Structure formats: C-alpha cells, structure tokens
Amino acid sequence: MIGRGGADEFLGEAGNDYIRVSDLDFESVNGGIGNDVLALGGSGLNLNLTDMAGKISGIETIRLLAPVTIP
Numbered sequence: 268m269i270g271r272g273g274a275d276e277f278l279g280e281a282g283n284d285y286i287r288v289s290d291l292d293f294e295s296v297n298g299g300i301g302n303d304v305l306a307l308g309g310s311g312l313n314l315n316l317t318d319m320a321g322k323i324s325g326i327e328t329i330r331l332l333a334p335v336t337i338p
C-alpha cells in the first residue's frame with residue numbers, strides 16, 4: 268500500500284504487508300497479522316513514536332527510505 272499523503276487509513280489484515288507513507292499525517296496504520304513493514308518515504312519527517320501511539324499498530328519493521336529525524 269502506498270500513501271500519497273494526508274489522512275489515510277491503512278489496514279493490512281493477514282499476510283506480510285508493506286505500507287509506505289510520504290508524510291506523518293495519516294490517521295492510522297495497522298499491519299494486522301504477519302510481518303508488516305511501515306516505510307517512511309518522505310523527506311524531512313520527524314518521527315516521534317510517543318506522539319504516534321494509537322496511530323501505528325501491527326507493524327514489525329519501520330524502514331527509513333529518506334532522511335528522517337528520530338528524536
């Protein structure tokens with residue numbers, strides 16, 4: 268699944284899913300069952316997992332595709 272930005276909702280359900288976002292404005296990412304990847308493809312993203320609590324679930328791997336700041 269590839270998000271193009273904005274308040275998207277991703278639901279992976281069963282299987283190994285790959286969810287790519289271009290910003291952090293999505294409503295929710297839930298990979299469901301399986302080994303699911305959340306890929307951050309935008310530039311200048313500042314990912315604070317504490318702020319994202321409740322928005323990201325069922326994700327086993329976070330992949331950084333572009334310069335991302337993790338405080």
Ligand SMILES: [Ca+2]
Pocket residue numbers: 279280281282283284298299300301302303
């Ligand atoms: Ca899944």
